[in-house]
Amino acid sequence: SQQGxxxxxxxxxxxxxxxxxxxxxxxxxxxxQWYRQNSGRGLVHLILIRSNEREKHSGRLRVTLDTxxxxxxxLITASRxxxxxxxxxxxxxxxxxxxxxxxxxxxxxxxxx
Amino acid sequence: xxxxxxxxKYLVTQMGNDKSIKCEQNLGHDTMYWYKQDSxxxxxxxxxxxxxxxxxxxxxxxxxxxKSPDKAHLNLHIxxxxxxxxxxxxxxxxxxxxxxxxxYFGPGTRLTVT
Numbered sequence: 001s002q003q004g005x006x007x008x009x010x011x012x013x014x015x016x017x018x019x020x021x022x023x024x025x026x027x028x029x030x031x032x033q034w035y036r037q038n039s040g041r042g043l044v045h046l047i048l049i050r051s052n053e054r055e056k057h058s059g060r061l062r063v064t065l066d067t068x069x070x071x072x073x074x075l076i077t078a079s080r081x082x083x084x085x086x087x088x089x090x091x092x093x094x095x096x097x098x099x100x101x102x103x104x105x106x107x108x109x110x111x112x113x
Numbered sequence: 114x115x116x117x118x119x120x121x122k123y124l125v126t127q128m129g130n131d132k133s134i135k136c137e138q139n140l141g142h143d144t145m146y147w148y149k150q151d152s153x154x155x156x157x158x159x160x161x162x163x164x165x166x167x168x169x170x171x172x173x174x175x176x177x178x179x180k181s182p183d184k185a186h187l188n189l190h191i192x193x194x195x196x197x198x199x200x201x202x203x204x205x206x207x208x209x210x211x212x213x214x215x216x217y218f219g220p221g222t223r224l225t226v227t
Binding site: 030031033035037040041042043044045048086088092099100101102103105106 | 154
């Protein structure tokens with residue numbers, strides 16, 4: 001069964017607004033990653049947060065992790081039309097399985113001009 | 114100078130045929146992966162190789178056989194193709210020796226079985 005469930009499934013916002021996507025997972029993790037996928041393309045790694053971290057920033061991206069609730073959120077600030085894509089969270093397992101990623105269902109983000 | 118490349122980009126074939134997809138990475142990474150993405154965009158890991166050694170082998174029909182001739186290449190051979198094999202297959206790589214779990218994905222191979 002899937003590890004990650006993402007919410008919402010689809011999100012439509014205006015350029016300049018912030019976009020927030022949530023991810024919930026079921027088992028203990030080593031790390032949680034967020035990826036972006038443009039239509040018809042491969043996935044692009046955005047950010048990785050380790051299980052002992054609570055928040056991480058990268059440019060316009062802010063990721064939080066709450067291991068007690070088994071959830072994470074991705075915030076994209078001041079969105080642009082070029083941010084239109086599908087966003088996936090992926091969890092890495094414990095032990096030597098940090099790279100064995102289990103992907104969520106994805107959030108389709110549409111940023112309109 | 115593409116980091117992770119796959120060939121072919123599109124593959125249309127009939128049921129029962131055997132086909133191969135090739136993947137190469139020029140990032141110097143030690144670990145490579147194959148993923149399958151279905152029509153609902155659900156992405157699932159199939160295999161992973163570290164320094165040419167199979168380390169992840171998910172519940173995949175044995176019609177799928179990965180081969181890693183060297184650290185930079187990971188190919189996927191599929192025998193007796195079935196309609197349900199239609200999907201986009203992604204290759205990825207990462208540098209696990211340095212503890213970095215970020216994965217770099219190829220552009221994907223869209224396989225259509227008719």
